[in-house]
Amino acid sequence: DTAVSQTPKYLVTQMGNDKSIKCEQNLGHDTMYWYKQDSKKFLKIMFSYNNKELIINETVPNRFSPKSPDKAHLNLHINSLELGDSAVYFCASSPQGRGLNYGYTFGSGTRLTVV
Amino acid sequence: QKEVEQDPGPLSVPEGAIVSLNCTYSNSAFQYFMWYRQYSRKGPELLMYTYSSGNKEDGRFTAQVDKSSKYISLFIRDSQPSDSATYLCAMSALAGNQFYFGTGTSLTVIP
DSSP states (O other): OOSEEEEOSEEEEOTTOOEEEEEEEOSOOSEEEEEEEOTTOOEEEEEEEETTEEEEEOSOOTTEEEEEEETTEEEEEEOSOOGGGOEEEEEEEEOOSSSSOOOOEEOOOEEEEEO | OOSEEEOOOOEEEETTOOEEEEEEESOTTOOEEEEEEEOTTSOOEEEEEEESSEEEEETTEEEEEETTTTEEEEEESSOOGGGOEEEEEEEESSTTSOOEEOOOEEEEEEO
């Protein structure tokens, strides 16, 4: 029973295309995140949603737009894909509001390759 | 300057060795410290979690935090080939706030 699941696992697409990545968590967590991991393994936060509300929006091109239809889902849509968007995108979730941060549960990642 | 600095390695040790992994940070407000393990082509998984300074032990793993030096460590005793992975440190200033990650250290334990 996968806790945080992302689809697709692999995505190869041409420059200029628009694509979406979906994420779902069945942990009952309140907060979900999108992280980008580059080829050097550096994990950088892109967005965070708490109960469908955007709470973190880092300096990310406007071509990236997150959408959270409910607190169990957080999708990422990318317009006009560029070569530099090639990376692994991780969805994560965490329980919040308990006075302690329990850390994240990560999905297994979506490996995006733009050609 | 990055918030969190971590030597990317790679680090290669023989089976049974003691491994020491480290991170330094610049933000003195960080209070929550975590270590994640990431196997190849998988998402990071939480390994250890500490709040403020001190040590925490869990089996073969010990996490240490020295806030005065802004330095955290993860020790792995009796390392096993299954410990071969990338280890990422992460830290946060406030409960519920975002975590800042190090770049990860790649570890290989040779049988």
